[in-house]
Amino acid sequence: MTVGNFGVVTRRTVLGASAAACATSAIPRAQAATPAKGDDAMVPVALRINGKDHHLTLDPRTTLLDTLREHLRLTGTKKGCDHGQCGACTVIVEGRRINSCLTLAVMHDGEEVTTIEGLGSPEKLHPMQKAFVVHDGYQCGYCTPGQICSAVAVLDEIEAGIPSHVTHDLNNVAFSDEEVRERMSGNICRCAAYSNIIAAIRDVAGEDKA
């Protein structure tokens, strides 16, 4: 069996409208034709992370989270539970927020990843980062990168008309605090800065005038 080079990927066109968080541009996938036979078989993986191409050779067990933290020293993305329950590891892949702990890097060969480091920098904060500072949307800060990546994607999802559990009319999706609470439920904050997190997101959404 070979790890093939696949030219056609159509999945991301499905939700193209919500892919505003980062522009998609193709990165050649790792040209791996090496049969993966032995237990120690490493696999080549190409990722474009925060606009920069990376070509890696990884144990196939390596999660996207561990790739970011341990192989690329992008330690802004945090490991909380490592089981998809806390959201601290949330990153944006091909425009969609996911738990980077519950996916293998090799599954994302050729794809585009945005982490907290790619959203903004200390000198030039992303509006969501700035709003978290202004509204004091954290205490210890450990969950914050995941909260911010998730929040950026949540606003895109609302903009794209994707409904949620609390959307009253499935065909009429609009911003509300109730929507934010529901949509952010996959990001746990054990300091319980929730009310200020919601204030920050409301601010960025432009709904803070009421």
Added chain:
Amino acid sequence: MKTFTYERAESPAQAAAAALSRPGARFIAGGTNLLDLMKLQIETPAHLIDVNRLELDKIEATNEGGLRIGALVRNTDLAADKRVRRDYAVLSRALLAGASGQLRNKATTAGNLLQRTRCPYFYDTTKPCNKRKPGTGCAAMKGISRNLAIMGTSDACIATHPSDMAVAMRLLDATVDTVAPNGTKRSIPIADFHRLPGDRPEVESALAPGELILSVTLPKPIGGTHIYRKVRDRASYAFALVSVAAVFTPDKGGRFAFGGLAPKPWRVDAADAAAAQGAKAVAEAALSGARTTRDNAFKKDLTARTLASIFAEARA
């Protein structure tokens, strides 16, 4: 995580053949459940077949007036599809009641059907579990069983199927379309897709070794008022204690499927037939033969009350 080898599938038939020929092979799509279980060494595949790049990610109209949902359609995309929102709202609602936004962005239609139970004893590798390790016994029966099944159980297992989506699929009489390692395709009615535990709780579906799900097909829309009501310990991001999927029709008819009660999405013909008689009659029919523990006996009352609530909502 135990070591494994990895390959990317080239076609559905090739993937199915590879899954049969490689010992210990598993398909991986979203991976949100499988990788969780692999980290805990509850699942220890020797070989992973990544099906993510197969073109099974479309939602298409069928000649019969229904929808064919590709196996790889992500939960977010299925819930947001305009046709699903309009014609199968109970399915959108069920999907949106499940997991978190991050997980719904990754989890697939086929993977959702095949997800494993969240029984705490299935997850605890220090305890006996007939599903995880056949023949070792069931620690749940005399353990913490508050969230476990009251219908369709056996002396070997009282685990529930955790899916919300599958409950709506059962309500809508979906069929699961597959390809076998020899290339043969078949369609399995969802009623027959998930197995009850009997004395083989480790066998959870009708899939044969290597058989790959290609799509899930919905029959043409049935109209009516669609409701999915999920009762859980917190308002979001929790598995159901009890959930009810229902479609009410103007002639006082209705159909009902239940989550959180059984090892598979639970639906009883007699309960549908009792729709005109009201919530109490539906609950009695649906829960006939219930086997409860001290911890989970409350699910009978909770089911009846949830039905009463949605009847009131639908017929207000």
